[in-house]
Amino acid sequence: MLTVTLRTLRTRWTTFTGSFVALSLGVALLAVTGLALASSRDAPDRAPERFAAAPVVVRGPDTLRVSTPIGDRTQRLAQPRAVPAGTVAALRRLGRVVEDRSFPIRSEDGPRDLVGHPWSTAAFAPYEIDAGRAPRAAGEVVVSGDWAAPGERLRTDRGAVEVVGTVAGRGFEHAVFYTDAQAARLSPVSLQLVVDADPAAVREAVRGSAGVRVLTGGDRRYADADPERDREAMTAMNALFGTAGGVSAFVSVFVVASTFAFAVAQRRREFGLLRTAGATPGQVRRTVLAEGLAVGVLASAAGCLLGSYGAPHLASWVVGEGLAPAWFTIGDHTWPYHAAFWTGLLVALGGVTAASWRAGRTGPAQSLREASAEKAAMTRGRWLCGAALLLTALVTLAVALADGPGELLHRKTYVLRPMLLITAAALLAPAVVRPLTRLLTWLPSLLPGAAGMLVRENAATGTRRTAAVAAPVLVTVALAGSLLGATATLTEAGASETRERTAADYVVSAPRGGFDPATVDRLRAVPGAAAVSPSSSTAVYVLEEGVALVRSGARAVADPASLPATTRLPLTAGSATGLDDGSIVVNEEWERHTVGERVRVWLGDGTERTLRIAAVMATGTGDNGAYLTAADAPGAAVDRVDVTVAAGADAGAVADALREAAGPAGGQVSSRDEWVAATYPATDGPTRIGLFLILGIALLYTGISLVNTMVMATADRVRELAVLRLAGAGRGQVLRLVGAESLTVVAVGALLGLAAAGVNLTGMWGALRLLSVHSAPRLPWTALAGVVGICAVLAVTASVITAGLALRRRPVEQAAVRE
Numbered sequence: 001m002l003t004v005t006l007r008t009l010r011t012r013w014t015t016f017t018g019s020f021v022a023l024s025l026g027v028a029l030l031a032v033t034g035l036a037l038a039s040s041r042d043a044p045d046r047a048p049e050r051f052a053a054a055p056v057v058v059r060g061p062d063t064l065r066v067s068t069p070i071g072d073r074t075q076r077l078a079q080p081r082a083v084p085a086g087t088v089a090a091l092r093r094l095g096r097v098v099e100d101r102s103f104p105i106r107s108e109d110g111p112r113d114l115v116g117h118p119w120s121t122a123a124f125a126p127y128e129i130d131a132g133r134a135p136r137a138a139g140e141v142v143v144s145g146d147w148a149a150p151g152e153r154l155r156t157d158r159g160a161v162e163v164v165g166t167v168a169g170r171g172f173e174h175a176v177f178y179t180d181a182q183a184a185r186l187s188p189v190s191l192q193l194v195v196d197a198d199p200a201a202v203r204e205a206v207r208g209s210a211g212v213r214v215l216t217g218g219d220r221r222y223a224d225a226d227p228e229r230d231r232e233a234m235t236a237m238n239a240l241f242g243t244a245g246g247v248s249a250f251v252s253v254f255v256v257a258s259t260f261a262f263a264v265a266q267r268r269r270e271f272g273l274l275r276t277a278g279a280t281p282g283q284v285r286r287t288v289l290a291e292g293l294a295v296g297v298l299a300s301a302a303g304c305l306l307g308s309y310g311a312p313h314l315a316s317w318v319v320g321e322g323l324a325p326a327w328f329t330i331g332d333h334t335w336p337y338h339a340a341f342w343t344g345l346l347v348a349l350g351g352v353t354a355a356s357w358r359a360g361r362t363g364p365a366q367s368l369r370e371a372s373a374e375k376a377a378m379t380r381g382r383w384l385c386g387a388a389l390l391l392t393a394l395v396t397l398a399v400a401l402a403d404g405p406g407e408l409l410h411r412k413t414y415v416l417r418p419m420l421l422i423t424a425a426a427l428l429a430p431a432v433v434r435p436l437t438r439l440l441t442w443l444p445s446l447l448p449g450a451a452g453m454l455v456r457e458n459a460a461t462g463t464r465r466t467a468a469v470a471a472p473v474l475v476t477v478a479l480a481g482s483l484l485g486a487t488a489t490l491t492e493a494g495a496s497e498t499r500e501r502t503a504a505d506y507v508v509s510a511p512r513g514g515f516d517p518a519t520v521d522r523l524r525a526v527p528g529a530a531a532v533s534p535s536s537s538t539a540v541y542v543l544e545e546g547v548a549l550v551r552s553g554a555r556a557v558a559d560p561a562s563l564p565a566t567t568r569l570p571l572t573a574g575s576a577t578g579l580d581d582g583s584i585v586v587n588e589e590w591e592r593h594t595v596g597e598r599v600r601v602w603l604g605d606g607t608e609r610t611l612r613i614a615a616v617m618a619t620g621t622g623d624n625g626a627y628l629t630a631a632d633a634p635g636a637a638v639d640r641v642d643v644t645v646a647a648g649a650d651a652g653a654v655a656d657a658l659r660e661a662a663g664p665a666g667g668q669v670s671s672r673d674e675w676v677a678a679t680y681p682a683t684d685g686p687t688r689i690g691l692f693l694i695l696g697i698a699l700l701y702t703g704i705s706l707v708n709t710m711v712m713a714t715a716d717r718v719r720e721l722a723v724l725r726l727a728g729a730g731r732g733q734v735l736r737l738v739g740a741e742s743l744t745v746v747a748v749g750a751l752l753g754l755a756a757a758g759v760n761l762t763g764m765w766g767a768l769r770l771l772s773v774h775s776a777p778r779l780p781w782t783a784l785a786g787v788v789g790i791c792a793v794l795a796v797t798a799s800v801i802t803a804g805l806a807l808r809r810r811p812v813e814q815a816a817v818r819e
Contacts, residue, residue, distance in 0.1 A: 019256045019348070020299045022704045026252035027303025027344035028310055029697065033241040033248075034336025035311040036318075039329065040234045046227065046325070048220035049172045050117075051194065054124040056202050057223045058083055058091060059192040061211025064541055064606045066549050073549035078539035078604035079635035080191050083212055088193065090205040095197035098124075099190040101183050102225065104512035106157040106666045110147055111174040115225075116158070118183035124194055125170060127177075132165030135179045142177040145169035157511065157666045158186055173225070189635070192223050211606070230325045237324050240690040243415055247694050250419055251475060252347050255705040256292075258426070258471045288356035289349065296348025300341045307340060321689060378430050386427030393420040397763045405767035406589075409490060409621060414764065415694075418482035421756040422475055429474065429752055430467040436748050437466065466745050472705040473749025473791045474756070476698045480787050481757025481779055483691050486764060488778035493768050494621050495680035496775040497570075499672070501624075504533070504566040504642035505651060507675040508658055511666035514637025520558075522661035523641050528649030529658075531565035534558040536636035538604040540584070540626050544591040552590075553625035554604075556633030563627070566642035570624060570772055574615030583614035585627035605634050618772035641667075699787065703794050710798035714738065714806070721803060731807055738803045742795040750788045754779075 051057050062080035066073050083091075091097050098120045105114035119135055119142065132150035135141055141154075142165040148154065152163045156176075167175075178186065195202050199216050206212045213222070221227045271284055279287075311330045318324040397417075400408050407413055441456035508523060514536070515523075524532045536556040544550050557563050560579040569576050572588060574595040579585055584601065586592075592599045593616045600610050609632065617624045630636070643658060645651045658669045670678060721734055761777040768775055 017708060019708075020295055020302075021708075022255040022701050023252055023296065023299035023344055023348055024303040024306060025700065025704070026248045026347065027300045027340045028306035029248045030245050030343055031304050031307025031336055031340035032311045032314050033245040034339050035307070035330050035333060036241050036314065037238055038333040038336055039315070039331040040238055040324075045218055046221050046224075046230045048218065049125070049170070049224045050121070051124045051215075051220045051223050053126045054194045054220060054223075055216075056195045056197060056199050057192055057215040057220050058087075058195055058202060058206060059213045059215060059223055060084075061606060062191070062213075063211065064549070064602055065211070066541075066543055066602070068543065068547045068549075070547050073543075073547070075541055075549055075551050077606050078537075079633070081211070081605050081635070082189055082191055083193060083206075084209055087206055087209045087212060091193070091195050091197070091202065094201050094205060095195060097196075098194040099180075099184070100192050100194065100223070101187040101190050103183075103187040105176050106511055107154050109152075109154055110143070110176075111145075114156075114174050114176050116176045116178055116183060116186060118180040119177040120180050121194065122167065122175075122177050127167040127170070127175070129165050130168050132163070135164055135177060135182075138179060138182040138185075140164045140179070142167060144173070144175040147174075157664065233324055234328075237318060240323070240693065243690065244693055244697060246416070247479075248697050249343065249347060251698055251701045252344075253350055255472065255701050256348055256352065257350070258468055258705065258709070285356040288352060292348050292352030292356070293345075296345040299348065300344035303344055304337045304341050307337070323689065378428075382427055382430075386424050386431075389420055389424035389427065393417070393424060393759075396420075397759075401763065401766050401770060405770040406619060406622070408764055408767040409771075414486040414760070415483060417763075418478055418756065418760050421759055422478045422753075425478070425752050425756045426467075426471045426474055429470060429748075430463050432752070433463050433466045433470070433748060436751060437744060440744055440747055440751075466748060469706065469709050469742075469745045469795065470749030470752065472702040472709070473746050473788070473795075474753040476695070476702040476787050476791065477750050477753025477784060478756040478760075479698045480695050480783055481754060482760040483694065484780035484783050485757055485761050485778055487691065488780055489761060489764055489768075489775070490621065491680055492778050493773045493775040494623060495676050497620050497623060497773050498679060499676050500774075501568055501570065502566075502642070502672050502676065503568045503644065504531075504672060505645045506643045506655060506658055507670050507672065508641040508643065508662050509668045509670065509675070510637070510639040510641075511668075514639045515641070515662070515665055515667065519662060519665040519667065520638050520641065523643070523658065526643070526654060526657040526661055528646050528654040529643050530646035530649075531562040531642075531644045532559075533562040533566040533642045534630075534638040535640050535642070536630060536633055536638050537640075538628075538633040538636040540604065540628065541602040542590065542599065552586075553623075554633070555625065555627055556630045556636050557627060558630040558638065560629055565644055569615065569627070570618045570620060571615050572618050572772075574613070576615055576627070578614035579627060579629065580614070581629050581631040582612055583628075584611040584632075585615045585617060586613055587617040587619050587624045587626070589619045603632055603634070604636055607634070620771055620773050621768070695783075695787075699790065702791060706791060706794050707798040710742065710795055711802050714799045714802040721807060725807070731804075734807060735800050735803055738799050739796045742799045743792055746788065746792045746795050749791070750784075754784070 048054075060081045060083040062077050064075045064077055088097065099118070100121050101116070101118055103116045105116045107114060122142070127144065129142070132142070139159070139161050141161045141163055143163055144167050146166070146169075148163045148166070150163055150165055154161050154163060161176075161178075167177075184190075199214065203214050206214055215223055274284055274287075275281075315324070315328055315330045319326055319328055397408075400413075408417075438456060515534070520534050523529075523534070526532070535558065538554050538556045540552050540554050542550050542552065557579070560576075563569075563579065564576050567576075569585065574585070576585065584599070586599070590599070593613065595613055595616060597613050598610050599613060600608070602608050611628070611632070641662075643654070645654050655669055655671075659667075661667075662669060721738070725731070725734060757779070761779065765775075765777045
C-alpha cells in the first residue's frame with residue numbers, strides 16, 4: 001500500500017498540489033497566530049511614563065468597588081474624584097506635595113493631541129530644559145518636542161502664549177507646561193499628586209480615605225493617561241488573530257475536503273481496477289487515507305517552517321498599523337509549532353476521510369461503469385449532512401431571534417454563524433447546480449450556434465465538477481457578503497437610529513475636555529435658537545441579579561425641559577418630561593425597567609443613589625444609553641449642545657452665530673446630517689483591517705482551490721475537447737467554450753454565496769426589527785463584484801491555459817486516449 005501511495009503521489013502530483021499549498025499556508029497562519037498569542041501572554045507591563053522619577057503618587061478614587069455575595073465587583077469610574085482635602089493636608093505635613101493636572105490644549109500651529117501640565121510635574125518624567133528657560137508668568141509655556149522654538153507666540157484655545165523653553169519629547173505625549181498657578185486656573189481639579197515622603201508614611205496618612213491609592217514602583221503607570229491601552233490593544237489583537245486562525249482552519253478543511261472529493265471522483269476507474277485486481281474496500285480507503293497523511297505531514301512541516309519566517313514580519317506589520325504596542329515582538333515558543341503541525345495533520349485527515357469512504361464503497365463493475373458516466377452526485381450521507389447543517393443554522397437563528405436578538409449583532413456571532421450556512425450550501429450545491437446552470441444559460445442557449453447549448457449541457461451534466469469548482473467561490477462570496485454586509489448593516493442601523501433620535505437642527509461638539517460654562521452661556525444666548533440643550537457624557541452603574549456590576553453609558557442633560565425638543569427618545573413607556581434630579585431614563589435591557597420603579601445605581605463619580613425610572617427606551621443596537629440630569633453627573637463637562645432653530649428664524653444666521661460662540665473654545669458646529677455622518681463613519685480601522693485579513697485569507701484559499709480544481713477538471717476533459725475538434729470546432733472556439741463554462745460555474749458559486757449571505761443578513765435584519773431599529777440590510781456590492789471578478793479571472797485563466805496546452809497535440813491522437 002505504501003508503494004502504491006508513493007507512486008500515486010509522484011504520478012498525480014498536480015492533483016495534490018492545491019491541497020498541499022492550501023494546507024501549508026493554513027498551518028503557517030496557525031503557527032504565526034499561535035506565536036503571536038503566546039508572545040502577547042508574555043507581554044510586559046507598560047513602564048511608568050510621566051511619573052517614572054516620582055517618589056510616590058497618590059491618586060484619588062477612580063474605581064467603583066461594590067460588595068456582592070460572590071466577592072467584590074469593580075468598574076472604572078467615568079468621572080474620577082480628587083484626593084480629599086483633609087488627606088491632602090495630612091500629606092503636606094509629610095513632605096513636599098505637587099498637584100498634577102492634565103487638560104487638553106488646541107493650537108493651529110501644533111500637534112492635535114497637545115496636553116497641558118503644571119511645570120512642577122516636568123521633573124517626574126523627567127523632562128529637562130534643552131533650550132530657553134522655565135515658565136515664570138501666566139502667558140509663558142514650555143513645550144515638548146521640536147514643533148515650536150523659544151520666542152514663538154502660539155494662539156491656543158486657552159489664550160495666546162509665548163514659548164520660553166523646550167524640552168526633548170519622550171514619545172508618549174505632546175506636552176505644554178504652564179506655571180503651576182496658571183495650570184490651576186485652567187484646570188481647577190487635581191485628581192492626583194506627587195508626595196516626596198516615605199511610602200509607608202504616605203500609606204498611613206491615606207488610611208481611611210476610601211478609594212485613594214498610593215502608587216509606587218511599577219504601579220506608577222496607573223497615574224499615566226490610559227494606562228490600560230497596551231492590554232486593550234493586545235486583547236483586540238488576540239481576538240483578531242484567533243478569528244483569523246479559526247477562519248483559516250475552516251477554509252483549509254473546506255479546500256482539502258473538496259479537492260480530495262473531486263480527485264476521488266476522477267479516479268474511479270483507477271479504484272475500480274484496484275478492486276478488480278483483488279483490493280478490498282478497506283485497502284482502497286487506507287490508500288486514500290495514506291495519500292492524505294503524506295500530504296498532511298509534508299504540508300504541515302512546510303507550514304511550520306513558513307510560519308517561523310512569517311511571524312516576525314507579522315509582528316512588525318501589526319506594530320506599524322497601530323494594532324499592537326511598539327515593544328511587541330515574537331518570543332521563543334515551541335507549543336505553537338506543535339499545535340499548528342498536529343492541527344494541519346488532523347485537517348488533512350479530516351478532509352480526506354469522507355473521500356476515502358466514498359472510494360471504498362463501490363464495487364469493481366460500478367466503478368468501471370461510473371468512470372465515464374457521472375451519476376448520483378448527491379449521496380445519502382451528503383444529503384443528511386447538508387440538511388442537518390442547514391436545519392441547525394436555521395433553528396439556531398430562530399432561537400436567537402426569539403430569545404436574544406441582540407446576540408446576533410455581536411462580532412463573534414456574525415463572524416462564526418455564516419460558517420454553518422456556507423458548509424450546508426456547499427454540501428447541497430450539487431442538488432441545485434443543474435437547475436441553476438440551466439437558468440443562467442437559458443438565454444445564451446437560444447442564440448444561434450451550438451456554443452450556448454454546449455455550455456449549458458456541459459455545466460449541467462458535469463454536476464460534480466461544477467459543484468467542486470463553484471465551492472471555493474461560494475465560500476469567499478458568502479464570507480465577504482456576510483462579514484462586510486454585517487458591519488455595513490450595523491453601521492447603517494446605528495446611523496439610522498441616531499438620525500431618528502436627533503430632533504435638533506444643529507449639534508455643537510466640544511473638543512477634548514468639553515466646554516467651559518462661559519461657552520455654554522454664549523450658546524444659550526444665540527438669537528433665533530428655540531431650544532438649546534447642553535449635555536455631558538457620563539455613565540451609571542447598576543448591580544444586576546445581585547452579582548453583576550454593569551456599566552451603562554449615559555447622557556446627563558443640563559435642562560430636562562428642553563430634551564423633548566432636541567431629542568426623540570425611542571420610548572416604550574413613560575415620558576421624557578418626567579426626568580428630574582431624582583429620576584432616570586433607562587432601556588429595556590436593564591433588569592429593572594418599569595416606569596415608577598426605583599433602581600439603585602452608582603453615578604459616574606461613584607456616588608450611590610436610588611432613582612425613580614421616569615421612562616423606558618427600546619434596546620436598539622446598544623447605543624440607547626440612560627439619560628439623567630446634570631445634577632446626577634458631577635464632574636462631567638458639557639461635550640455636546642443640541643440646538644433647534646425657532647420658527648421663522650434664518651437657519652444660516654443661527655449656524656453662523658453658533659460658530660462665533662463656540663469657535664474660541666474649539667467647538668464644531670454641524671447640521672444634523674453632518675453630525676450623524678461624522679458619528680457613524682465607515683468601519684473603524686482595526687475592525688476593517690481584521691475583516692480584510694480574514695477575507696484575504698479566504699480569497700487566497702479560493703484562488704488556490706479554484707486554480708487547482710480547474711486544472712484537474714480541464715485536464716480530465718482532454719478526450720472530450722479533442723472530439724469537439726474532430727467535429728469541426730476550431731482551437732479558438734474550444735478555448736472560448738472552456739472559458740464560457742468557467743464563467744458559468746463561477747456565476748453558480750457566486751449566486752449560492754449570495755444566497756448564504758442573504759440568509760445571514762436577513763437574520764440580522766430581523767434582530768434589528770425586534771430591537772425596534774428600522775434599517776434595511778446592506779450588501780457590499782463593490783467588494784462582492786471585486787471578489788467575483790477575481791474568481792472569474794482565475795477560473796478562466798486556469799482553464800484556458802490548461803486546455804490550450806492540452807490542445808497542442810493532434811486531435812486524432814487525443815481522441816484515442818483512454819482514461
